[in-house]
Amino acid sequence: MDQAPGSTPDGAQSGLPVCYRHAGRETGVRCTRCERPICPECMVSASVGFQCPECVRNGSGTGHAPDANRPRTLAGGTVAADPRLLTKILIGINLAVFLAVQVRSSLLGDLVLVGQWPPAPFGATQGVSEGEWYRLLTSMFTHEAIWHIAFNMLSLWWLGGPLEEALGRVRYLALYLLSGLAGSALTYLLASPGSGSLGASGAVFGLFGATAVLMRRMRQDMRPIIALLVINLIFTFGWSNIAWQAHIGGLVAGVVIGFAMVHAPRDRRSLVQYGTCALVLAAIVVVTLLRTAQLT
Incomplete structure (x- = not known):
């Protein structure tokens, strides 16, 4: 499918990606686990940043990209049971x-x-x-x-x-x-x-x-x-x-x-x-x- 002039692979016309759950809603925030773009309605507050509803619900990120099949920190580290x-x-x-x-x-x-x-x-x-x-x-x-x-x-x-x-x-x-x-x-x-x-x-x-x-x-x-x-x-x-x-x-x-x-x-x-x-x-x-x- 051809890409419209000025759009991004995520579908935004202004250069911002769109929420993966709500097409047309531009956002600059991504889930800290799977890194997919999420709008304010989909943001679930976490200890560091925000997560999408699927990561919160599934924990393991089932259905996400292959390298996101385990919970990851913002920097890509493994999420630990005791973070301190x-x-x-x-x-x-x-x-x-x-x-x-x-x-x-x-x-x-x-x-x-x-x-x-x-x-x-x-x-x-x-x-x-x-x-x-x-x-x-x-x-x-x-x-x-x-x-x-x-x-x-x-x-x-x-x-x-x-x-x-x-x-x-x-x-x-x-x-x-x-x-x-x-x-x-x-x-x-x-x-x-x-x-x-x-x-x-x-x-x-x-x-x-x-x-x-x-x-x-x-x-x-x-x-x-x-x-x-x-x-x-x-x-x-x-x-x-x-x-x-x-x-x-x-x-x-x-x-x-x-x-x-x-x-x-x-x-x-x-x-x-x-x-x-x-x-x-x-x-x-x-x-x-x-x-x-x-x-x-």
């Missing part, structure tokens, strides 16, 4: 490390992010430049002060749950870890080699960035998340003894990865999403190698 399970696990790890540090304070020196220790003119025996790359990761789960871990874990719970549900566990975990590592890498690059850094702030700021991208994708009111982000940035640069590099590194990585997660074209979704994650990881490795070359 991974967030709970991450919080549990942070709390376990915090308690371990309280019981054995000497453990702190083995976990924090430090470039070189002791600093020049002494010969360094510890630090990332001495091959202890694991500190880029362990420092993300290490806290010393109660107020520090309380603030980060509250932020992780508030931001992490909705993101985990929207992205799926694997994509969410990649976002969290790479944001934290990006914050650690930028701190290692720009901070004094002998200064220590610790905390989940880099990963949390990555969640801030990804949340802003997700809310824009869902056309939600972004003023609350922007206001909260601005307040946190004010604290970042207004208070002393805060590793602003970790916050900025995590935020930038979170925005980049979050954009790839929610805007990747459906036919190349995994390639774009995991390809972006690989590029971010490569950038982290390059930054770490460059800084190590400067210090050795």
Whole structure:
């Protein structure tokens, strides 16, 4: 059948698709599971976006496209029975490390992010430049002060749950870890080699960035998340003894990865999403190698 001039494959004359259940009703909203266009009458509010009546009724998406035969998140991940399970696990790890540090304070020196220790003119025996790359990761789960871990874990719970549900566990975990590592890498690059850094702030700021991208994708009111982000940035640069590099590194990585997660074209979704994650990881490795070359 010929297509009318100016129309789309969905049948709209103005460039917008039409509701698959009501011909002639143009809409810019698609079901977050099967991605078919739905009008306001067919929209069923979900925890993230809207779903069509068939996905809500059938759950498994029976009768949809072959790649939509299982419930999927907005980013293409598998819908889990407990959408906050991974967030709970991450919080549990942070709390376990915090308690371990309280019981054995000497453990702190083995976990924090430090470039070189002791600093020049002494010969360094510890630090990332001495091959202890694991500190880029362990420092993300290490806290010393109660107020520090309380603030980060509250932020992780508030931001992490909705993101985990929207992205799926694997994509969410990649976002969290790479944001934290990006914050650690930028701190290692720009901070004094002998200064220590610790905390989940880099990963949390990555969640801030990804949340802003997700809310824009869902056309939600972004003023609350922007206001909260601005307040946190004010604290970042207004208070002393805060590793602003970790916050900025995590935020930038979170925005980049979050954009790839929610805007990747459906036919190349995994390639774009995991390809972006690989590029971010490569950038982290390059930054770490460059800084190590400067210090050795």
